[in-house]
Amino acid sequence: GAVVSQHPSWVICKSGTSVKIECRSLDFQATTMFWYRQFPKQSLMLMATSNEGSKATYEQGVEKDKFLINHASLTLSTLTVTSAHPEDSSFYICSARGELGNSPLHFGNGTRLTVT
Amino acid sequence: AQSVTQLDSQVPVFEEAPVELRCNYSSSVSVYLFWYVQYPNQGLQLLLKYLSGSTLVKGINGFEAEFNKSQTSFHLRKPSVHISDTAEYFCAVSDGIQGAQKLVFGQGTRLTINP
Numbered sequence: 462g463a464v465v466s467q468h469p470s471w472v473i474c475k476s477g478t479s480v481k482i483e484c485r486s487l488d489f490q491a492t493t494m495f496w497y498r499q500f501p502k503q504s505l506m507l508m509a510t511s512n513e514g515s516k517a518t519y520e521q522g523v524e525k526d527k528f529l530i531n532h533a534s535l536t537l538s539t540l541t542v543t544s545a546h547p548e549d550s551s552f553y554i555c556s557a558r559g560e561l562g563n564s565p566l567h568f569g570n571g572t573r574l575t576v577t
Numbered sequence: 578a579q580s581v582t583q584l585d586s587q588v589p590v591f592e593e594a595p596v597e598l599r600c601n602y603s604s605s606v607s608v609y610l611f612w613y614v615q616y617p618n619q620g621l622q623l624l625l626k627y628l629s630g631s632t633l634v635k636g637i638n639g640f641e642a643e644f645n646k647s648q649t650s651f652h653l654r655k656p657s658v659h660i661s662d663t664a665e666y667f668c669a670v671s672d673g674i675q676g677a678q679k680l681v682f683g684q685g686t687r688l689t690i691n692p
Binding site for chain 2: 465467470471495502503504505506507510552554556565566568569570571573
């Protein structure tokens with residue numbers, strides 16, 4: 462079945478550094494990818510919608526310059542957390558769907574980011 | 578705007594007992610409804626979905642849900658749970674065509690199965 466791979470699964474970084482998270486669709490071409498953020502024991506909050514070859518659409522309240530999204534190919538989207546701070550520590554999850562209008566949505570296994 | 582409310586943050590159940598996880602939604606347009614399961618430190622796995630047609634939807638792992646338009650509910654049920662069902666369950670709604678898939682999630686319900 463369709464698989465979405467996220468890398469890394471967990472990362473620890475120092476405050477002020479940047480971290481890149483990759484989301485890959487392994488056996489299908491993903492025209493649209495979504496990035497979510499999940500705080501402990503809370504629900505998923507959509508951060509942005511990423512379309513291949515165009516700029517991402519950010520949800521209200523999400524800083525575009527802090528959370529850089531690149532969707533340069535049909536199988537890869539990246540989320541870069543720039544100048545990370547402890548409050549950015551969270552679980553980040555991506556999801557992707559294929560090109561067809563009725564393609565289902567597939568989720569990655571998430572990335573746990575801890576900023577010290 | 579759409580919203581999803583999961584009425585129970587935690588549901589403890591004994592093994593082999595039945596369970597119902599409640600979900601209510603609000604939307605001014607037609608909706609598409611989903612239930613996802615999340616195991617610790619993992620992404621989400623689709624249990625089932627309602628797009629149209631029969632209001633009783635059967636999913637994986639023995640789960641089913643019933644869409645009730647008059648009560649704006651989409652409760653998840655399983656007649657007999659197993660230890661392996663221990664996980665976080667999320668109800669979600671989408672207002673567009675399936676392909677849009679911009680989901681709004683509920684707060685989640687932690688299902689704990691006790692032996």
